[in-house]
Amino acid sequence: MRYPHIAICFILSASGLIQGQNWETTRHLAEVQHEIVMLLIEKGEFGKVPQAANEIFLLDFPQDQERLILVEVEMLVDALVHHEQITVAHQVVDLALGCEITDKSKAQLHREKGYLFKKEGKAEEALKSFERSKELEKEG
Amino acid sequence: MNCRSCSDALTALLDNELALDEQETVQSHLSGCPKCKKEYDSLRWAFGLTERVEPLQFNPSLWNRIHNEITAERSGPVAYIKTLFLPRWRPIVAAVGAVLIALFLFISFPNNSVDPALEEEFTQFLKEREMISRENRRILFEPRANRDIRGGNPFVRRVSYERANPFQE
Numbered sequence: 001m002r003y004p005h006i007a008i009c010f011i012l013s014a015s016g017l018i019q020g021q022n023w024e025t026t027r028h029l030a031e032v033q034h035e036i037v038m039l040l041i042e043k044g045e046f047g048k049v050p051q052a053a054n055e056i057f058l059l060d061f062p063q064d065q066e067r068l069i070l071v072e073v074e075m076l077v078d079a080l081v082h083h084e085q086i087t088v089a090h091q092v093v094d095l096a097l098g099c100e101i102t103d104k105s106k107a108q109l110h111r112e113k114g115y116l117f118k119k120e121g122k123a124e125e126a127l128k129s130f131e132r133s134k135e136l137e138k139e140g
Numbered sequence: 141m142n143c144r145s146c147s148d149a150l151t152a153l154l155d156n157e158l159a160l161d162e163q164e165t166v167q168s169h170l171s172g173c174p175k176c177k178k179e180y181d182s183l184r185w186a187f188g189l190t191e192r193v194e195p196l197q198f199n200p201s202l203w204n205r206i207h208n209e210i211t212a213e214r215s216g217p218v219a220y221i222k223t224l225f226l227p228r229w230r231p232i233v234a235a236v237g238a239v240l241i242a243l244f245l246f247i248s249f250p251n252n253s254v255d256p257a258l259e260e261e262f263t264q265f266l267k268e269r270e271m272i273s274r275e276n277r278r279i280l281f282e283p284r285a286n287r288d289i290r291g292g293n294p295f296v297r298r299v300s301y302e303r304a305n306p307f308q309e
Contacts, residue, residue, distance in 0.1 A: 027307050028307075031307035034307055068306045071306035072306050072307070074272060075276050075280065075306065078272075078276040078277055079276075079277075079281075082281060111269075114265070115265075115266065115269050127258070130258065130261075130262045134258070134261075
């Protein structure tokens, strides 16, 4: 091959393009799924919320976009707490914790658990969750 | 008859509990043995003393009462507790007691020592989280009054999550 560097550049750009396309698909799916989850909350069908939210968590998020999952969890938690559905909120956070995410993101989710426990008046568990998040931050 | 069997039979002889032939055998030995005779005389003297003592007069129910108390003490919980304080059981009872007290203290007063720095940090996090929560609720649940969504129909109530969707660009 006379121009290997051109071939390499072409392959890299193509893979970037595919990756970009994949991310766009993932983002769009998540956007639609978010609307579904919010509609379920609005209609008071709280039992279906964890499963619907999990559809988002199971999407293949690149590591640099994981923060969106955390923002999503934060919003769902607030929406559910607003409707006094703390148990469902716990389930949502637990499902998010079950996905393939970095320890840093998991630490953030444990903080959410702490926040929920505090809302429930379980101060000891709240502090334990916060402690766990600090441990994960250190490990990460 | 030897001295030992004679000595054993002396009390029975004094109580008239021996058969006639046994009495004769013992008497025959005593006549020939000064040592046994001396013991016999000593015993007879002691028996004579007790015979002179008048029997005590006591309430007939006394024995029953004593018997009942002894029986109750042997079988009741008090007797069981008393056995725990026997010298040979004391170290074991003390050790078990110490373990139980330690266990009680551990259960009653669990180690609640929390790192104040961690607690402070958590409080700070909660404050920040509450602020985020307020903002999220405002976005999620407050309808935008001026927004005309469905062809300008002002009566349609619709909540927009547009800004609240983190995946929207």
